[in-house]
Amino acid sequence: MNLTDNSLSARSSGKNLDRHWMILVGLTLLSAVIAEGAEPSLLITLVISSVIVIKARMIIVHFMELKGASPYIYYLITAYFYVFSILAILVWLFPEPLASLTTIR
Structure with missing residues (x-):
């Protein structure tokens, strides 16, 4: 592999990261629009x-x-996001029982 191959690989890798970055920004904006406008x-x-x-x-x-x-x-890092997403859904489905578990009596 020569210097030209390395720079070509770096350029295509950078474009790929740019694409992923734009997708992340788009998903963030979509989430914000949904969170602000939806019931x-x-x-x-x-x-x-x-x-x-x-x-x-x-x-x-x-x-x-x-x-x-x-x-x-x-x-471990991957599980963290799955667990907290599942917990958010469980809080929506079972708010009273979960609130009673966290209430100091």
């Missing part, structure tokens, strides 16, 4: 939670480059 519902919670997971996966793989890191780190 709260289970569907909206599912959509926002899904967008969070998609964005997290993109950041983990393309920007943090954890796919090549230790599997424990990769799966």
Whole structure:
């Protein structure tokens, strides 16, 4: 591989990161528009939670480059976003029981 191949590879990699960055910005704007304009519902919670997971996966793989890191780190970070998205859905589905679990008596 010569210097030209390296610069070509770096350029295509940079364009790929630019594309992912624009997708992340678009998903963030979509989430903001939905959060500001929609009435709260289970569907909206599912959509926002899904967008969070998609964005997290993109950041983990393309920007943090954890796919090549230790599997424990990769799966732990990935699980974090899935768990908190699931918790957001559970809070929507079961607000009273969860609130009673966190209330000091």
